[in-house]
Amino acid sequence: MMLGLELAYWQESILRSLGVLAAVLLPAGTFVYVFLFKMVSFMQNRLGPMEAGPYGSMQLLAEVGKALQKEDVVPDAADRTLFKMAPYIVVATVLLTYVVVPFGPDMVFIDNQFFGTGIFYVMAVSSISVIGIILAGWASASKYSLLGALRAAGQLIAYELPLVLSVIGVVIQAGTLDLQRIVVAQATGEIFGWGAIGNxxxxxxxxxxxxFxxxxxxxxxxxxxxxxxxxxEVVGGYHVEYxxxxxxxxxxxxxxxxxxxxxxxxxxxxxxxWLPGLDLEANYMNVLGPIILLAKMMVFGGIIFFIRFTYPRLREDQLQRFAWKFLIPLALVNITATGILKVVF
Structure with missing residues (x-):
């Protein structure tokens, strides 16, 4: 529609696929360069990569090129089919997640008219990555890989529950599962009758x-x-043989x-x-929207990697206890309080 052209279904499918790839790879590459290469370097009082490109900006491409030139080794005792399939399953879950993320009023890969349960879909698809991780650990025929996969599966299952429960409060308050409508609910909402910044x-x-x-x-x-x-602990985890x-x-x-x-x-x-003061339905938001969303993603990405390079590792029993005895009860309390306040106000 933006080009004023009538495209066939297969042409739209190709464009949507390319769009999803761009949505996956651009933030991932930005996170690697900004946080893994540079932010952690400054935190440790060093410069990080500086040789490949201006200020090391091409280092990621150099790393990708190096990885592509390496020999593809499969252990003799491995299940070759499952071993080769596992990393593609993990990446596919990310591609499927971005399908329902709105980047603007019209910038969404699946029409919400036919798919109005976006957050439910995201929570379901994100859990599929556990299958790829277990396949990688089991098919590698390595005790370290298997141990890492079992640890990962136990951890992902434990923390999937508070992740889902933390979202329910938002769903209750917005009154919808559709991610686009959740954005609109925040943009058009009010705080004690004051709607200058939405809610x-x-x-x-x-x-x-x-x-979350x-x-x-x-x-x-x-x-x-x-x-x-x-x-x-386990040399490298479930992907140690890859x-x-x-x-x-x-x-x-x-x-x-x-x-x-x-x-x-x-x-x-x-x-x-969306940002306060901008028109929700304006066409320019289809261009400005992805930039705004990327900026907000960088904020959360900075928090993720700051914590990664700051805090010490928890033991297996500590992280399991933290999920089951603290996060899940707290999430249930949050849901209850949100439901009560939704009814009262």
Whole structure:
């Protein structure tokens, strides 16, 4: 529609696929350069990569090129089919997640007229990555890979519950599962009758956001929840036997998933592609919206990686106890309070 052209279904499908790839790879690459290469370097009083491109800006492309040239090694005892399939399953879950994320009033890959349960879909699809992780650990025929996969599965299942429960408060307050309508609810909402800045749910669902961020850190297996891939514990985790392209896919999947969760958090709690004072239905928001959303994603990404390089690792029993005995009860309290306040006000 933006080009004024009538496109066939297969042409629209190609454009949507390319758009999803761009939505996945651009934030992932930005996160790697800004946070992994530069922010952590400054935190540790060093410069980080400086040789490949201006200020090391081409270092990521150099790393990708190096990974693609490496030999694709498959262990002799491995289940070759499952071993090769696992990294693609992990990356596919990220691609499927971005399908329902709105980037503007008309910038969404699936028409919400036919798909109005976006957040339910996101929570369901994000849990599929556990299958890829278990396949990688089991098919590698390595005790370290299997141990890392079992740890990852236990951790992801434990923290999937508070992640889902933290979102329910937003759904109750917005009255919809549709991510686009959640953005509109924040933009058109009021705070005690004052609607100058709308009603971003970070104000009323701060506890939900806190739970979401903690669970997101665990879902990404980032420090302090990195026991599944702890080098000093299990050498490298479920992907220790992978090389070349398939290891690169796991690496991309890690940072792309961080970008996807940051996009969901920005949409649920910070108004997504909208900012106060901007017209929700204006065409320019289809251009400005993705930039606004990316900026909000960078805020959440900065928090994720700051915590990763700041806090010490939790033991397996500590992180499980934290999920089941603290986060889940707190999330249930938040849901109850939100429901009561929704009825009263």
């Amino acid at each position: 971003p749910f970070i104000l009323t669902q701060f506890i939900g956001l806190l739970i 961020m903690i669970a997101m850190q665990a879902e990404l297996a980032q420090t302090p929840f990195d026991m599944p891939v702890a080098e000093s 090389t070349g392209l398939r290891f690169l896919l796991f690496f991309i999947g890690e940072f792309a998933t961080a970008g996807a969760f940051a996009a969901i958090a920005a949409t649920l709690f910070l108004g997504g592609w």
